[in-house]
Amino acid sequence: MPSFFGNTVGIDLGLNAFYTDSNGNAVENPKYLRKSEKRLNKLQRRLSRRHQLGKPQSNNYHKARKQLGRANLKISRQRKDYAVKTARALIQSHDLVV
Known part of the structure; x- marks a missing residue:
């Protein structure tokens, strides 16, 4: 196995911090x-008010459902974007990431 000399770092993913590296950052x-x-919460309340049991759901119910879905999708995309950007920055600033 070849020995590797360079800027190396180890990372530990956590719950309190996104990650902690071997340098203590x-x-x-x-x-x-x-x-x-x-x-x-506002969108969820709006959706709950529009829901009617035993009846076909209204167009406003479907609009509210789409708005709530878009809001959740935006949050998930923000999380993914943050993860990708931090991973890219970590990879570009170090030669080896363990």
Whole structure:
């Protein structure tokens, strides 16, 4: 096995911090869900008010459902974007990531 000399770093994914590297640097978790909770709660309440048992759902119910889905999709895309960008920055700044 060839020996590797260069800028190496090990990372540990965690719950409190997004990751902590072997140099002791901790990168915090983004707060996308917490920032968007107010809007999500509003959209969920709107959807609940529009729902009627035993009847076909109205067009406004379907609109509210789509809005809630889009809001959740936006949050998931923000999380994925953050993960990809931090991974790319980590890879570009080090020769070997373990």
